[in-house]
Amino acid sequence: MINETLKLRNPSWEIPTGSPFRLDRDPNIVRGDNHERVNNALFTLGYKYCQSLIFRLLEPYWKGKLQDHSLLFGQDSDGREMLMLWQELAYTVITAAETEGVTRQLPSRLSISTVPVFDRNFLERQLGRLLQKSAGLSDQPEENGKSRKIDICRQGIDRGEWPISKKGGVYSFDNGPDTVYFLAVQYFLSHHGFAGLIDHLEEEGLWDKEKFFLNGPFYSLLMENIFFYGKPDEFRKVIYGLSELLGGDLGLSAALWVIRFLKKHETEAMDKLSEDNILSAPGELERIEARVGQLESLEAEFRTNYLYEKYSGRPAIISEETIAEASQAAQDDSSLFWQVIFDREGGGKLMEDLFGHNEILREVYETALTERKIIPVSLLMMADSLGLEKQEALYLAALSQFAWGVIVSYDNVVDGHKIRKGRQTQTAIDGMPIALDVALLSLENVLSSTIADRELHKNFLKMLRIGCSGDLISRRLDWDDSPDRYEESMAGLTKAFSWFPQYIGNRVGLVEAGQNFAAFLADLHTLGQLNNDIEDIDPPLMKHEEGNDVGQRITLFWKILMDLPDNLVSAQETETIRGVFSARNSSLQVKDEEITAIIAIGKRCKAEVLARLEPIVQRVYEEAGRHLELAFDSLPVMDQRNQTYKNIFANTLEIVRRNFLSQEPTIQFE
Structure with a gap:
């Protein structure tokens, strides 16, 4: 972990009702034992x-x-x-x-x-x-x-x-208690005034937690007096001082009690003044409104401070020991980094509990298990940074990985994959109709499991709509379409599976951070998709059979290759490529030697295509880096845990970028 001074930022969002950072939902502050103790101590008329x-x-x-x-x-x-x-x-x-x-x-x-x-x-x-x-x-x-x-x-x-x-x-x-403490407050203030009040209370032996509970109304009436007759900064110092004196949730409960007590009285006075003849007290309504505004501003400060403290003390989703173990494992195989974290923190066990016992869905579950765990583990890290509870984060991670297994299984059906990650696909074993039925039943299972959470359910439906629409658009792309059109199509597909961080951000109230994490994830998926398109002609071990995707759709790789000058790609080769793509898109039989021929063209021109792809890759890389910075800058605190995750994401991003520069892929996303 990297040591770094905590950076406090001012959040500009409205914290939603269900957020773990919402002060009003804390049972120890605005209700419960602390609230009752404070109310019993401070209450006056x-x-x-x-x-x-x-x-x-x-x-x-x-x-x-x-x-x-x-x-x-x-x-x-x-x-x-x-x-x-x-x-x-x-x-x-x-x-x-x-x-x-x-x-x-x-x-x-x-x-x-x-x-x-x-x-x-x-x-x-x-x-x-x-x-x-x-x-x-x-x-x-x-x-x-x-x-x-x-x-x-x-x-x-x-x-x-x-x-x-x-x-x-x-x-x-x-x-x-009202009269005795009212008179005592008047005596105290007549001798000391408002300036340096806490120092004077200490001199008198009254700035003491035990004395607070013994003489609570004294402090309540004292702060009310300061509020009405002192300066705003004097009241602010005392209310913060009281919170610090009592400490923790108890101190925060006391400060909020005073603020809300005063706001209640001011609001009642404002309502009464509004009902009566306002002209009889010119300017009084404005003065009351200003005081209410002061109280609301102060309450907002305490809500923000509460968010900082609650956020800083959030339980870790991924332990330091797990990250250290994963880093050690990744020295031999980079994919093990994500796998170790997913398994050690309980993602695999929860995924098994949710989906592993349904025999009908078994093939999709097994497919999901063999896929890289970068998506669910990225979600765990982002959920940790956003402050989501671990069990809920694990649920989303397991759900996302199984959903990815559904997408891959469906892709295996429509593209006719027989081998995936070193194992036969269900399409190869049982045929397309059964594989398609299982993929659709798995999709129904995901949607049914989220129906109790309306927002989560809506996001999965949106993911399905965007994903299918994006796939439809990408399959209808033509050689005459511009590279920008290809990029737009790809962006739609990658956004379909990048919404989880935004959903989490909306849940906890860290909306801006969630949006930027989602954008970063979409950028990362875009780079991964570009990498996958290149792998169609040169797949790494443990992926799928060479050339299986070639001709299924026109990717940006083939679009750029077809625009290369004649001295690199001849007219005859261009016609061969067009013919194979046209035939496969029309479900016509294509000879193996034709596929082999255009794969050879792709391998021969790979370096030239990558050179022309580099500006696009660089732009997406820079956008991803910008979104990563904005995401972490939007969090309440930049602590060591966040710095670790930021470093991991930045390193992953750099590895993906280097895939294109070195032409030697070192990490795979799908």
């Missing part, structure tokens, strides 16, 4: 609700209906000192340890979070400390004044004029 409660309590002081603040703080007090007293007392309560007289209780059986409660001694001790230097009752001796101030406070509590009440011998702030 909201900052504005708490603000209205405190405002109602302070209003009598501001309007002069209550005078306790004048007694406590002097005649110049306007009631704000009362609020500051409550704020500091609340902050003292939530930061006090149990040893200081503060414990935690559920305020009711329906409550989901505890509230701090304190005894009379704690209350009087803290009031005495907080009021020690206040200006009220300055005409009395200090000790008498302190005692009198505490009495005034307790009497105010007893009369319900404070946000504190006594129940069961202990005191607590009213309205569950």
Whole structure:
């Protein structure tokens, strides 16, 4: 594996519902135990609700209906000192340890979070400390004044004029956790502000995972306050800080809870404002919309980060050990590289389970087994890079290899192949009618096995349509058609079997990468098809009988050969070639010596044809390289696994290109 710094990219796609990278589907974040823990810790009725409660309590002081603040703080007090007293007392309560007289209780059986409660001694001790230097009752001796101030406070509590009440011998702030934490947040912010908030929380000992679950509403209301009154980047720092503090799925769950809680309240406010007279609050709707946009943007960031983390931690489909073993085996035979991976990672076993026990389809299954495994293993690598689960990737790989066996079996029928990869074809053993029936039954088996997955089923039907249409067009090509027309026909055929990566990309949400992997695979198949056309006149060992495909259709090789100058291909030779192709396409009998003659012409002119094919090969090679780069550049992370696969594909591409340059094929695709 090649070590490389991880590259993070910004995905520009909408992650589909079924994607393993879709945050909303994760049971550990937006639902389940983590979500419940976070919800129980953070839930409040909201900052504005708490603000209205405190405002109602302070209003009598501001309007002069209550005078306790004048007694406590002097005649110049306007009631704000009362609020500051409550704020500091609340902050003292939530930061006090149990040893200081503060414990935690559920305020009711329906409550989901505890509230701090304190005894009379704690209350009087803290009031005495907080009021020690206040200006009220300055005409009395200090000790008498302190005692009198505490009495005034307790009497105010007893009369319900404070946000504190006594129940069961202990005191607590009213309205569950909302009031005490709202006041504590106000005290904290009045002393520290929004800048450097996390540093200040650390200084106060509050930036702590245990404290978070003890005082959850404090953090919820704090972030709500920052969101409404701070700067966007300050809110962003705190929400990311909270996610990092709690860590993992729990931290992400907490951050999303806050974002969605705020978005819910903002959306409700926007709906209410829209229903009411918007003109009464000019610009307010736009401000709310801007805040909702900020929250949605932040949520999208977390979704993207989740994708990165989930993607980076995706389980491997192909192990490093398997790749090392395959690389060792390939030193003797390059085809073993793909075979070893297919077998070691379970492709062969799954293929046997799916298709190996149907005796009627046995010949097609055996044909598929003898074919090169570059297609299914390429799919496994691409599926690994795209983040598909291993079992599903293996299913697609096994399905693709069997489908390729169907295509080859059908090809053996229509082209009359008697030998394929060193073994007799079913056409040779049982005759064309039986071989055709088995090929069609095998095709039906593939289509039936995919019918439960509508998208997969549609792709197989599309593959059948494109493949058959492409074959039809290629068989109708004439000598007068341009080379471009031949290339178009070939592209249609190769695309028919290159759709799997795009299907996977659509499934997981990595659409652009899937499209480029599919394009790369189509380019690779095109190079392989060009190579196969050359092999018609000079087949390697373990393929099929020499010359069997010659004359079945006009390939680009023969089209270029026929356009060679007369000093290379005589008029008589041209007529011989035309005659053989015409006869075979009309199902007329062709003498063996005629086939032998035009094979000899093909071998003699092979170098000249390859020289003219080279620009086409080079163009397809460059396109394949470009699509390969784009595919890996479109992935969220370029990790070591992806780099390994990229190197394998690049090396394979280079080997195919060299086949044409050396005229000594070293790898076969079919």
